[in-house]
Every structure is written in C-alpha cells, then in structure tokens.
Amino acid sequence: MDRRSFIRNGIGSMATLGVGELILLNPSTAQAMAYRPVANGKQRKIKNNYKTATRVTSVCLNCSTVCGIEGFVQDNKVIKIRGNPLDPNMGSHMTCAKGQSGPNVNDYPERLLYPLKRAGERGSGLWKRITWEEAYEEIARRIRASVDAGHPERVCIHQGRSRIEAEIGRFLDAIGTPVLLNHRAICSSNKRAANYVSLGETDWESIDAERCTYFLNFGSNFYEAHQGGLHLVSRVVKARYDHGAKLVTFDVRLSNTAGRSDEWHQPFPGTEGAIALAMAHVIVRENEVDRDFIDKFVQPGLDTIRTWLAPCTPAWAAKLSGVAAADITRLALEFARKRPAVAAFTNRGTGAHYNGFNAERAVVMLNALVGSVAKEGGYCYGLDEKLSPARYPAPEPRPPKPTIRTDLEDPPEWPLANRWQKMKVGQVVFDYLRQGRAKLDVYLSYTIAAPMTWPEGRSTTVDVLKDEKLIPFHACSDVVYSEMAHYADMILPDATYLERWGMDIRNNMELQHFVTLRQPMVTPPGSATSFADVLFEIGKRLGPEQAKYFKFGKHEDFVRHQCSKLPTRGADGKVFKDGFDYMKHYGVYVDSAAPKPYEVYRKPLAAALVEGSRVDEKTRVIYKADDKGKEKAIGLMVGEVPVRGFTTPSRKFEIHAPEVAKVAATIGMVDDGLPTFHQVPSHVGLAADRLILTTFKWNVHTQGRTASQKYLAEIVHDNPMWIHAATAKKLGIKTGDTVELTTYRPLSGAVGDKAYRGTGEILGSATVKAFVTKGIHPRVVAVSNSLGGITGGRSCEGERGRRVEVAAKGLAPDAAQSFGPAPAVDDLEFGLWWDEKHGGRGSGVNINAILPINPQPLVGMQAWFDTVCSIRKIV
Numbered sequence: 001m002d003r004r005s006f007i008r009n010g011i012g013s014m015a016t017l018g019v020g021e022l023i024l025l026n027p028s029t030a031q032a033m034a035y036r037p038v039a040n041g042k043q044r045k046i047k048n049n050y051k052t053a054t055r056v057t058s059v060c061l062n063c064s065t066v067c068g069i070e071g072f073v074q075d076n077k078v079i080k081i082r083g084n085p086l087d088p089n090m091g092s093h094m095t096c097a098k099g100q101s102g103p104n105v106n107d108y109p110e111r112l113l114y115p116l117k118r119a120g121e122r123g124s125g126l127w128k129r130i131t132w133e134e135a136y137e138e139i140a141r142r143i144r145a146s147v148d149a150g151h152p153e154r155v156c157i158h159q160g161r162s163r164i165e166a167e168i169g170r171f172l173d174a175i176g177t178p179v180l181l182n183h184r185a186i187c188s189s190n191k192r193a194a195n196y197v198s199l200g201e202t203d204w205e206s207i208d209a210e211r212c213t214y215f216l217n218f219g220s221n222f223y224e225a226h227q228g229g230l231h232l233v234s235r236v237v238k239a240r241y242d243h244g245a246k247l248v249t250f251d252v253r254l255s256n257t258a259g260r261s262d263e264w265h266q267p268f269p270g271t272e273g274a275i276a277l278a279m280a281h282v283i284v285r286e287n288e289v290d291r292d293f294i295d296k297f298v299q300p301g302l303d304t305i306r307t308w309l310a311p312c313t314p315a316w317a318a319k320l321s322g323v324a325a326a327d328i329t330r331l332a333l334e335f336a337r338k339r340p341a342v343a344a345f346t347n348r349g350t351g352a353h354y355n356g357f358n359a360e361r362a363v364v365m366l367n368a369l370v371g372s373v374a375k376e377g378g379y380c381y382g383l384d385e386k387l388s389p390a391r392y393p394a395p396e397p398r399p400p401k402p403t404i405r406t407d408l409e410d411p412p413e414w415p416l417a418n419r420w421q422k423m424k425v426g427q428v429v430f431d432y433l434r435q436g437r438a439k440l441d442v443y444l445s446y447t448i449a450a451p452m453t454w455p456e457g458r459s460t461t462v463d464v465l466k467d468e469k470l471i472p473f474h475a476c477s478d479v480v481y482s483e484m485a486h487y488a489d490m491i492l493p494d495a496t497y498l499e500r501w502g503m504d505i506r507n508n509m510e511l512q513h514f515v516t517l518r519q520p521m522v523t524p525p526g527s528a529t530s531f532a533d534v535l536f537e538i539g540k541r542l543g544p545e546q547a548k549y550f551k552f553g554k555h556e557d558f559v560r561h562q563c564s565k566l567p568t569r570g571a572d573g574k575v576f577k578d579g580f581d582y583m584k585h586y587g588v589y590v591d592s593a594a595p596k597p598y599e600v601y602r603k604p605l606a607a608a609l610v611e612g613s614r615v616d617e618k619t620r621v622i623y624k625a626d627d628k629g630k631e632k633a634i635g636l637m638v639g640e641v642p643v644r645g646f647t648t649p650s651r652k653f654e655i656h657a658p659e660v661a662k663v664a665a666t667i668g669m670v671d672d673g674l675p676t677f678h679q680v681p682s683h684v685g686l687a688a689d690r691l692i693l694t695t696f697k698w699n700v701h702t703q704g705r706t707a708s709q710k711y712l713a714e715i716v717h718d719n720p721m722w723i724h725a726a727t728a729k730k731l732g733i734k735t736g737d738t739v740e741l742t743t744y745r746p747l748s749g750a751v752g753d754k755a756y757r758g759t760g761e762i763l764g765s766a767t768v769k770a771f772v773t774k775g776i777h778p779r780v781v782a783v784s785n786s787l788g789g790i791t792g793g794r795s796c797e798g799e800r801g802r803r804v805e806v807a808a809k810g811l812a813p814d815a816a817q818s819f820g821p822a823p824a825v826d827d828l829e830f831g832l833w834w835d836e837k838h839g840g841r842g843s844g845v846n847i848n849a850i851l852p853i854n855p856q857p858l859v860g861m862q863a864w865f866d867t868v869c870s871i872r873k874i875v
C-alpha cells in the first residue's frame with residue numbers, strides 16, 4: 001500500500017474520516033466517490049407522520065426574504081417546512097419552492113462535517129481533519145499576533161447573506177477591526193442609496209400593495225426574486241383580482257413577472273432613468289401632480305423641477321430606450337391619474353447599471369410628484385426595521401466601535417458607499433488586495449461564494465484567494481465544499497439555518513415593527529457548529545481584553561439576551577417565563593401598538609421637542625442641540641406648524657440633494673445633485689455587432705446557495721444564453737447551438753469617474769449554449785446566475801457521481817473502496833433527474849467569470865447589467 005491509500009477521496013467519504021486523517025476534495029472529482037454510508041435508507045422506510053412530528057417555529061434563509069416558517073421534525077430530521085402564519089408578511093402556511101427544499105441541505109450526504117486544515121498546496125484539495133480546539137486555537141493565535149503587532153485591521157470577515165450581524169460585529173469590535181466586508185455593492189446598494197437620498201428614513205420601501213391601484217415596475221422580478229418578492233407578489237395578485245390594479249413591467253427579458261403583467265415594455269438596458277424622467281416631464285407638464293405635497297415637502301420647488309425636466313421629453317427618452325413616446329406619455333398619465341394609491345418601484349434591472357443610482361432616484365421621484373409617498377396604497381415604508389440594541393440588547397459588557405478606517409472597507413473613490421449604512425464596495429476587495437491597497441493577516445469568510453458570485457470570480461477572485469502573500473490565512477465557514485472553501489486554509493463546517501439560532505428582522509408589508517427567531521429544528525451532523533458559536537469560542541481564546549466580551553455563554557444565550565425586552569404573554573393568553581420562551585413558541589413578535597406610519601412626515605412635533613429649538617429662516621428647518629451640544633435637524637415648519645418632515649438634511653423629500661453634489665465635488669466629479677440621466681458610457685454609439693450581456697435569477701435558485709439542493713437542481717440545472725429570434729437568425733444561431741460569448745471592459749464616463757474604467761478591451765470568452773426566444777430585447781443576451789458549480793457535491797455539479805468514474809479519471813483507488821458498494825437508497829447516486837437532452841447531466845455555466853469588476857460612480861454598486869459583448873457561433 002502506498003501513502004495515497006490512506007487518503008480518503010471525495011467528500012462522501014468524510015463521514016468516516018478520523019481526526020488527523022487526510023481527505024482529497026478536488027473540483028469535479030469530489031463527488032466521484034461521494035456517498036456516505038449512513039442509514040438514511042432506514043429513515044426512508046419510516047412513514048412521515050405530521051400529526052406526531054414536533055412542530056418548531058423558525059426563519060427560512062434560502063433567500064433574503066427570511067420568511068417565518070414552521071418545521072415538522074421526526075427523528076432529528078426535518079420532514080416538512082411550511083410558512084408561519086403569525087409572520088405578518090406571510091400570513092399563511094405558504095412558502096416558495098426554495099423554502100420547501102431547505103431540508104435538502106441538512107440531509108445532503110456531501111455536507112461538510114468536521115473542521116479541516118489544508119494539507120497540500122492551497123487549492124490542491126488535500127485536507128486533514130482537525131479538532132475544533134485546534135481550529136479555535138490557531139485562529140485565535142493568528143488574530144492575537146495581528147492585534148499585538150498593532151494591526152487589528154488586518155483581521156477581516158467577508159460575508160455574503162449573513163443575518164448574524166450583531167454577533168459578527170461584536171467579534172470584530174472586540175478585536176478592534178472595522179473590516180467587515182459584505183456583498184451589498186454587488187446586490188442592491190444603488191436602490192438603498194436612492195431611498196436614503198430621497199426619503200432619508202429607509203433603504204427599502206414596503207409598498208402598501210394590497211390597497212395599491214397601479215404598479216409601475218422598473219426592473220424588479222418580484223414574481224420570482226426581489227427581496228420580499230413572495231410577500232409583494234401575494235399582495236399584488238390580490239390587488240389585481242380584488243380591485244383590478246394594473247401592473248406594468250419594464251424588463252429587458254420576459255421574466256415571470258413581465259409575462260404576468262398587464263403590459264411588458266423592453267427598454268434598451270440602462271435607460272430606465274430616462275424613461276422615468278420623461279414620465280415625470282409628462283406628469284409635471286400636464287399638472288397631474290400633488291401640488292400640496294410638492295409645495296410643502298419636496299425639494300426643489302415645482303418651477304425648478306419643471307425647468308430641469310423640460311428637455312426630458314418622451315421623444316428624447318424614446319430615442320434612448322426604444323420604448324415608444326406615446327407609451328411613455330400614456331403610462332405616465334395613467335399612473336398619475338390613479339394617485340395617490342399608486343407605486344413606482346425598482347429592483348436590480350434598474351439599479352445594477354452605471355447610472356443606476358440616478359435611475360433609482362428618478363423612479364422614486366415619480367411617487368413624490370403624484371404624492372403617493374407613505375400614502376395608503378402608495379409607496380410606503382416602515383420606520384423601525386433594524387435589530388436596534390435598544391430594543392434587542394446584547395449582553396454586557398459590549399466592546400466599543402473601532403475608530404480606524406481602511407481603504408478595504410471604505411474605499412475613497414466611492415464616497416457615498418458608506419454614507420448612510422456600511423454598504424462597502426465588495427467587488428473591489430480582491431483587486432485592492434492585489435494592488436496592495438490593504439494588507440490582511442487573517443481572512444474569515446462566511447456564506448460567500450465569491451468565485452461564483454463575484455465579477456471576475458474565476459480570475460481576479462481566485463487568483464487572489466490562491467495567493468498566500470496576499471491572503472496569508474483564510475478560514476472559510478460553509479455547509480458544503482464550495483469553491484470558497486476549496487481555496488481556504490481551514491474549513492469550519494457550519495450548522496445550516498435549520499440547525500442554528502438567530503434573531504431576524506425585515507421590512508413588513510403591513511407596516512408594523514416585527515421580529516422573528518431562528519431556532520434549531522435538528523442537531524447538525526458530524527461536528528458542524530454554528531459560525532456565531534465559532535466566533536464566540538475564538539473570542540474566548542483571544543487576550544483577556546477581548547475575552548471579557550464573550551463571557552455570556554453560547555449563541556443561544558446571546559439570543560436569549562436579545563429577547564429579554566420582549567413580552568411574556570401571548571395574544572392567546574399563554575404566559576411564558578421570558579421573551580425568549582415567547583419567541584421559541586410563536587417564532588414571531590409583532591408590535592401592533594404603533595400606528596401604521598402613513599404620512600408620517602406630516603406628524604406634528606411634540607411641544608417638548610420643539611422647546612429650545614430654532615428655525616432656520618430661509619429653509620424653515622427646525623434645529624435643536626442634542627445632549628452633546630451638537631445641533632441636529634429635527635423637523636420642518638409647514639406654515640406655522642412644526643412637523644416631523646423627512647429625515648433628509650432639508651427635512652423634505654429630496655429630488656435635489658445638494659449633499660450628493662458636494663460629495664461628488666470632493667473627488668473631482670461633476671454632479672448637479674439631481675437624478676439627471678447619463679447614458680452608460682460603453683453604450684454610446686454601440687457598434688452594430690455588439691450586444692449587451694445581462695443576467696437574472698431563477699425562481700428556484702438563490703445566488704450561490706441552492707445548487708446543492710437536489711429538488712431545486714432537478715428543476716433548473718441548465719442556463720443557456722437567451723437570445724432574440726431576429727438576432728439569432730442574423731447570426732445563423734438556433735436553439736442548442738454552441739456559441740462563443742466574448743465580453744469587453746467598460747469605458748469611462750463624462751462625469752469624471754475613473755476607477756475600473758477600461759478602454760473597451762476584451763475581458764474574456766465563454767462557451768455557452770443558445771436558447772432562441774422572442775422573450776428578450778433584440779440587443780440583449782441573458783445568462784442566469786446560480787449555476788456552473790465545479791465543487792459543492794453531486795447535486796451542484798450536476799453529476800450522478802458513479803464511483804467507477806474514479807478509475808476512468810485516473811485517480812488513485814483509495815480507502816473509500818473498502819466501504820463496499822454505495823447504498824442503493826442514495827438519491828444522488830441513482831435517483832437524481834438530469835435532463836437527458838444535456839447528456840443526462842446538468843450544472844450549466846458560471847458567467848461571472850467573464851463579467852468585469854464595474855463599480856458605478858459615487859455609490860460603487862456593481863453595474864452587472866451593462867456588459868458589452870459579442871457572439872460567434874461555434875457549432
């Protein structure tokens with residue numbers, strides 16, 4: 001027997017891996033011997049009995065909608081998920097398909113089970129099983145070294161969809177590092193920034209959809225995705241059936257939302273801002289405005305708006321967007337005449353562009369012009385949608401916030417990225433490290449699949465992840481062997497969202513504050529441990545300065561403390577020991593005492609608040625000094641009445657935001673402070689043979705987290721490139737043909753932004769299959785994300801994973817063979833359905849490999865949907 005005989009091969013053999021033993025996990029071979037000789041065959045034979053199963057409330061996290069759920073648990077197995085009707089957003093037992101498939105991850109035979117330490121080159125896939133104690137000690141030792149060297153900021157956490165911000169924040173604060181990197185800029189930072197600039201109060205609207213009569217949707221696919229899409233769609237459907245509300249969708253592609261709308265319009269990509277401005281032009285020209293609201297609460301005044309909008313005619317927008325001027329005029333008037341119970345809203349189809357920040361603002365502005373902001377049936381928003389420490393206290397003592405800043409989390413090129421909340425500019429992180437703009441000692445990654453989900457994922461991202469000089473130490477928390485884990489030095493197997501604790505909160509379509517509790521339904525397999533507990537254990541092993549913040553116990557104790565101010569008596573009269581027990585029982589707490597914040601800006605200020613304040617003569621803004629003597633705007637004089645107004649600097653809805661212009665000037669950019677339209681620079685004079693490559697999300701997949709779930713992978717495991725029939729005909733392309741797709745880097749714009757602007761040079765090429773359809777703009781091709789995994793187990797990789805393939809691939813036979821034949825009960829071995837027309841396998845392509853890092857000006861959001869491309873038929 002040679003040495004290799006002692007190396008287990010494939011994640012399926014992890015179950016029997018002893019401490020100190022080696023395992024080889026290679027991309028596209030990791031699944032080959034993948035099976036775990038667990039007795040789930042026996043479990044299969046036990047009939048699911050929902051009557052006797054234990055019902056546990058919790059919170060879904062198969063997407064960012066975080067719905068309240070109930071799980072049915074039998075023999076430490078989640079046999080069924082349904083919605084928790086007490087969740088005011090859900091109000092029923094319904095979930096989406098992804099919610100149903102959640103338990104797939106729990107039971108995935110290719111789960112990560114034990115902490116692993118790299119035993120070969122980084123990225124070679126050779127690992128050694130270690131104990132948790134060894135993992136904690138090594139990470140703590142490395143962090144101590146950074147702190148002792150006076151460089152706490154060289155310790156960072158990079159998270160995707162985390163939902164444990166309070167816990168992660170405590171850990172980083174204790175260390176003294178501000179470097180918490182996230183994915184906001186690759187997700188939705190333009191939309192958030194636009195809401196903050198305009199309204200001040202919130203980063204996300206909660207449309208009062210059930211009472212709304214007209215939905216003007218700019219690039220949200222809320223029938224399939226959108227944050228909170230499930231809750232929006234159920235209400236939109238009701239509004240349409242109950243009182244004939246109209247839904248108009250602007251999308252370059254016939255999404256499920258577009259297909260179910262009353263009207264679908266296909267703008268040229270990145271021209272939504274122009275359409276919204278032209279609609280505003282019509283609304284103002286025809287005086288279909290809410291004059292009272294504008295006069296009292298909008299900055300600037302109507303005359304200035306009219307002058308500014310004068311050149312933005314429907315004909316001007318039609319030329320840019322391809323949407324007929326007559327349609328723009330008609331839709332603008334339909335929308336305005338249904339006021340105030342109307343809502344114009346967006347999502348990434350409008351936001352993920354070079355000009356997305358202004359486009360988002362232009363759409364939000366339409367609501368202000370017709371006075372639907374915070375009106376019943378209008379563009380509403382909640383006020384208290386954060387897990388504030390005042391309401392959900394963390395155990396004492398609490399570490400102070402670090403005061404240092406670094407370019408990595410606060411890059412100076414995008415001064416609006418961190419202005420309202422720390423949105424960061426995540427997509428530049430790997431390149432910044434490469435450029436030496438920041439140094440790291442310890443990189444901890446959590447729920448992030450950057451090689452798949454980031455732009456230049458398989459080039460810039462992977463190059464930097466592999467480089468030990470740039471990232472000297474990387475520990476990755478994941479539930480499956482992801483590509484992120486593959487390039488780590490240590491793997492920390494996590495408990496899934498159905499196996500761990502956490503408090504969760506989101507906006508409520510019913511406009512009341514509410515909170516949910518995530519609690520474990522089952523115990524995790526192997527020694528998988530929730531990342532929050534991992535951080536707390538590391539915290540205890542840092543120096544005494546840090547360890548004192550982690551004396552409260554475990555994550556469960558932390559969460560219990562957060563619940564300490566919640567009620568103990570339920571609406572049904574049940575009495576509980578404490579708020580934690582209340583939450584464990586109901587899963588949800590709704591604060592129904594506060595009234596819905598309709599027209600909250602009109603609320604008169606309390607006399608006590610007004611006392612000692614002063615009114616600025618010119619602006620009528622009311623200022624008052626706080627306890628530290630610092631003057632703050634607290635409201636607005638409307639006539640002789642002091643009212644709350646909006647929480648913007650002018651206390652008005654800001655169409656004109658002087659702050660934006662000021663901030664832009666500090667970095668030498670030209671900005672008029674208005675949501676003025678700028679064409680995407682790379683799209684100006686686009687050559688006839690060039691197209692725009694865009695991407696989209698499926699209803700049954702979420703980012704980098706669902707491809708390992710067999711139910712979902714069976715439904716969608718292929719992502720061909722959508723191309724319009726007329727364009728395809730010109731190029732001689734038919735459905736199923738293989739084409740080469742080549743992408744180009746973005747050009748710089750007139751506003752003076754330079755960072756990550758190229759000269760239109762080639763970025764890369766990918767080979768994709770074509771899907772010819774009339775359901776897409778003729779100048780656009782679209783490839784979905786979420787697929788194309790090369791690790792993540794058989795379900796993710798779209799392979800059945802026959803053991804015999806190992807021999808064919810020339811790999812060493814290993815100890816796994818001594819396990820005997822794979823049990824016939826393993827779905828992934830025999831039962832998984834892959835479409836035969838793809839040769840009986842799935843997986844698709846990962847298009848992010850050829851999408852450029854492309855942060856738009858000021859906010860830094862990734863302009864995903866702007867990429868110029870060309871295509872060539874191969875076969």
Ligand SMILES: Nc1nc2c(c(=O)[nH]1)N[C@H]1C(S)=C(S)[C@@H](COP(=O)(O)OP(=O)(O)OC[C@H]3O[C@@H](n4cnc5c(=O)[nH]c(N)nc54)[C@H](O)[C@@H]3O)O[C@H]1N2
Binds near residue numbers: 183188785847848851
């Ligand atoms: N081309 C293209 N790319 C996109 C987008 C697009 O539209 N087009 N959309 C972008 C958007 S909106 C976003 S938000 C980002 C998201 O991109 P990410 O932040 O990378 O995605 P997530 O789905 O949050 O994280 C995925 C990783 O978390 C792991 N994971 C899943 N569950 C758990 C768990 O319980 N614990 C741990 N520790 N790990 C877990 C998964 O195995 C996977 O490795 O992607 C972006 N990427």
Ligand SMILES: Nc1nc2c(c(=O)[nH]1)N[C@H]1C(S)=C(S)[C@@H](COP(=O)(O)OP(=O)(O)OC[C@H]3O[C@@H](n4cnc5c(=O)[nH]c(N)nc54)[C@H](O)[C@@H]3O)O[C@H]1N2
Binds near residue numbers: 064221253348
């Ligand atoms: N099923 C599912 N639900 C999800 C997620 C998921 O991955 N899957 N992810 C969650 C997350 S993190 C997010 S951020 C949200 C995102 O939710 P959405 O923003 O609703 O979804 P996307 O698919 O990113 O983009 C929306 C639409 O934009 C269209 N589009 C592309 N380019 C353009 C353009 O130039 N102009 C216009 N007008 N439209 C364009 C696409 O065809 C797509 O239908 O969804 C959340 N919910």
Ligand code: SF4
Binds near residue numbers: 063067096099100230
């Ligand atoms: S919408 Fe998202 S959070 Fe809600 S059930 Fe579906 S996957 Fe879960």
Ligand SMILES: [Mo]
Binds near residue numbers: 186187188
């Ligand atoms: Mo996102």
